[in-house]
Amino acid sequence: MGRLENGLENHEWVCEMIRIKKRALDFPAWLISKWRLTRLMSTNELEEIVDVPNKYIGHGYYDRIHAEQDPQEIIELARLVKEHKPQVIVEIGTYKGGTLFIWSRLNPWAKKIVSIDLPGGHYGGGYSDKRIKLYRHFCYDHVNTAMHFIRENSHLKSTFASLKRILNGQSIDFLYIDADHTYEGVKTDFEMYSQLMSPNGIIGFHDIRNTKENHQVMQFWNDIKVNYQHKEIIGENSKTGNGVIFWKG
Numbered sequence: 001m002g003r004l005e006n007g008l009e010n011h012e013w014v015c016e017m018i019r020i021k022k023r024a025l026d027f028p029a030w031l032i033s034k035w036r037l038t039r040l041m042s043t044n045e046l047e048e049i050v051d052v053p054n055k056y057i058g059h060g061y062y063d064r065i066h067a068e069q070d071p072q073e074i075i076e077l078a079r080l081v082k083e084h085k086p087q088v089i090v091e092i093g094t095y096k097g098g099t100l101f102i103w104s105r106l107n108p109w110a111k112k113i114v115s116i117d118l119p120g121g122h123y124g125g126g127y128s129d130k131r132i133k134l135y136r137h138f139c140y141d142h143v144n145t146a147m148h149f150i151r152e153n154s155h156l157k158s159t160f161a162s163l164k165r166i167l168n169g170q171s172i173d174f175l176y177i178d179a180d181h182t183y184e185g186v187k188t189d190f191e192m193y194s195q196l197m198s199p200n201g202i203i204g205f206h207d208i209r210n211t212k213e214n215h216q217v218m219q220f221w222n223d224i225k226v227n228y229q230h231k232e233i234i235g236e237n238s239k240t241g242n243g244v245i246f247w248k249g
Helices: 002-024 026-040 046-055 071-084 098-106 129-139 157-167 183-196 217-227
Strands: 088-092 112-116 146-150 172-177 197-206 229-233 242-246
Touching: 026 046, 026 129, 046 071, 046 098, 071 098, 071 172, 071 197, 071 229, 071 242, 088 098, 088 183, 098 112, 098 129, 098 172, 112 157, 129 146, 146 157, 157 183, 172 183, 183 197, 183 217, 197 217, 217 242
Parallel strands: 088 112, 088 172, 112 146, 172 197
Antiparallel strands: 197 242, 229 242
16 A cells, blocks of 8 residues: 555645646747747738647647648638638537637638637637637737637526627628537527527537537537528548538528
8 A cells, every 4th residue: 555655645746746847848849849839820821820729839838739621621611611711619528629720810801709618528628828829819910809718508597698708799601500419509609509509600610520429519510400591511531520500480
């Protein structure tokens, strides 16, 4: 038992030393990471913007951004979103920030971009306070865009109320749902936040072809898509897929 306790104590000590070192190096890590990301953000080409999450390498808390997306699918979805020119964007499930980066860079006319994400949750685990600084930099040169971050469970009424306060009477033009992948989870996100859609808004769902355990977006998508004008974006040999509903409120 003594060896086990000593081993746990040593492990905790090592972890704490790593955290101390990470905090001590935070400022130079941020400067290098910001510089690298800013260089990659100089492009206005859609396919190059979509590829930035694959190219960017930062340090410390700002190490990488990533989108769990099929390349063919996200390019087509990004093109559709760009053509729609949404002024208010809400993303439920941000994880490593890859899709949030894409929506931010493709839509310089956006007035508000809101991320709703649950720290420590399933399907990604959320992002830390430190990462918010990195995500805010996505719109550093878009002076008319305000970014907001709600790090809470999207299913809570209090989270819905927080979003309503942020919107302040505005409607959502593009809603992207990529959080809780259970049937009841995605159903709750859809039914709750679609109440705030603009009449000609669009709603995106990720993983409409994912058949992994506890991934039931496909079942929900198949149940509701017949009720709306919709589009399925599914790459060749893809097991993920994006579905889009053209909302007519």
